[in-house]
Amino acid sequence: MIRVSAERREPFIDRPALFVKRWKLLKSSAGSAARIAAARTMRRLILGPSGRPAWRGTAVYGVLHARVEKTGLTVFEPGPGRELCRLSLSGALLARLGRRHEGEFFHVGLQAATMGNRPAEDARWLAEEGRVHDAFLVPGLAAEMTEAMAGFTQSEMPRFPEWQGVVRYSPGYPVWPDLAEQKKAFALLAPERIGLSLTETFQLVPEYSTSAIVLPV
Numbered sequence: 001m002i003r004v005s006a007e008r009r010e011p012f013i014d015r016p017a018l019f020v021k022r023w024k025l026l027k028s029s030a031g032s033a034a035r036i037a038a039a040r041t042m043r044r045l046i047l048g049p050s051g052r053p054a055w056r057g058t059a060v061y062g063v064l065h066a067r068v069e070k071t072g073l074t075v076f077e078p079g080p081g082r083e084l085c086r087l088s089l090s091g092a093l094l095a096r097l098g099r100r101h102e103g104e105f106f107h108v109g110l111q112a113a114t115m116g117n118r119p120a121e122d123a124r125w126l127a128e129e130g131r132v133h134d135a136f137l138v139p140g141l142a143a144e145m146t147e148a149m150a151g152f153t154q155s156e157m158p159r160f161p162e163w164q165g166v167v168r169y170s171p172g173y174p175v176w177p178d179l180a181e182q183k184k185a186f187a188l189l190a191p192e193r194i195g196l197s198l199t200e201t202f203q204l205v206p207e208y209s210t211s212a213i214v215l216p217v
Helices: 006-012 015-022 032-046 091-101 118-128 132-156 179-189
Strands: 002-004 057-069 072-076 083-087 106-114 166-169 209-216
Touching: 002 132, 006 032, 006 132, 015 032, 015 132, 032 132, 057 091, 057 132, 057 179, 072 091, 083 179, 091 209, 106 132, 106 179, 118 132, 132 166, 132 209, 179 209
Parallel strands: none
Antiparallel strands: 002 057, 057 072, 057 106, 072 083, 106 209, 166 209
């Protein structure tokens, strides 16, 4: 389990996605002065309004062994040890992994990360204080911070010889389409210890949370 300060997570924030797509504060051709102003707004919100504590992220991850089989990606204890579960990835992804690893065991990472309840609490507090514009900005920032938390968590995983390049997929992606697969990730990672839970439709709670598998390509 890892806890991450805003300062360590900030380099992983996709600023064009935040400033241009989510906040719509900038055009893609905006100059440096406008980008600096947007970055100041971002840091001010991350640090917490009016003395409230700065946003922190929490994550859990594990590195396991896996092997491609006809019925899915079978995950094993490190070693490899006993079989833990079988993940239902798309046929195209399984075929690609199978060609790359030719029936051999390889390392995979599983992770879950959350920003907790603070973003939603701050958005409500800002709205109640009449700071409507800041309250409007918080959801977009929280979404990008969640992605940044996932990127940071991935960067903390060990590197292995077969990890010349890696990709990260979450349940619900076209290559891992079944959201019910979240149950398998929960069984392996026990993310309840960082405050995560699943709804009846397998959505993560709190809202600004994510889970993923990290695969070598």
